[in-house]
Amino acid sequence: MKLLKTPLKDCFILEPTVYKDKRGIFYETYNQKLFEKITGLNIQFVQDNQSVSTRGVLRGLHFQHGEMAQAKLVTVVKGKVLDIVVDIRKNSETFGKSFSIILDDVDHRQLFVPKGFAHGFITLSKESIFSYKCDNFYDGAFEGGIKFDDATLALDWHLPKEAFIISEKDMGLPSFEEAVSLLKRE
């Protein structure tokens, strides 16, 4: 497994070692000992989630705040997505900066999304199976979000807007400015 840096503080990419043979492929999706050795982080993941989406489905940008903040290790089991993260930690040197990456079932890369980041993705393939580990439990009372088309962030989601399929909840999310104004300096 290889660790690749991103321009955002504490956010990195993991590239698993993929073993190929005549039957197909094998790779470890998570190995706590190796994760700790490579990242230097002692994280206890407590919840695993999986979502299935069709092309154009955009989920995000989401985060949990305060005591329920979550670090996530995200990956794509099937298909291809554009994954986007935004550092919304007010004390961070990369506050307000975003990073995007293609995650797919070819490279099997994983993105580590630290606590205090907003996260979203859009499915670029016909269907995607998106899987992620979280180091804190889901709690709707601590959910926050930023509207996908926020003017300050000006994110490029790679597909025309007409193709987007978005939940009503996500359509009603606030701007970047509004969302961060509610956050404490953590």
Ligand SMILES: Cc1cn([C@H]2C[C@H](O)[C@@H](COP(=O)(O)OP(=O)(O)O[C@H]3O[C@@H](C)C(=O)[C@@H](O)[C@H]3O)O2)c(=O)[nH]c1=O
């Ligand atoms: C996230 C989540 C949702 N739910 C429920 C709440 C709701 O009824 C249903 C669908 O929830 P959502 O619409 O929030 O699902 P979704 O839009 O897929 O939410 C996810 O988006 C990506 C971008 C993330 O980063 C995740 O952390 C998570 O926020 O599932 C849980 O029971 N546990 C969970 O951990």
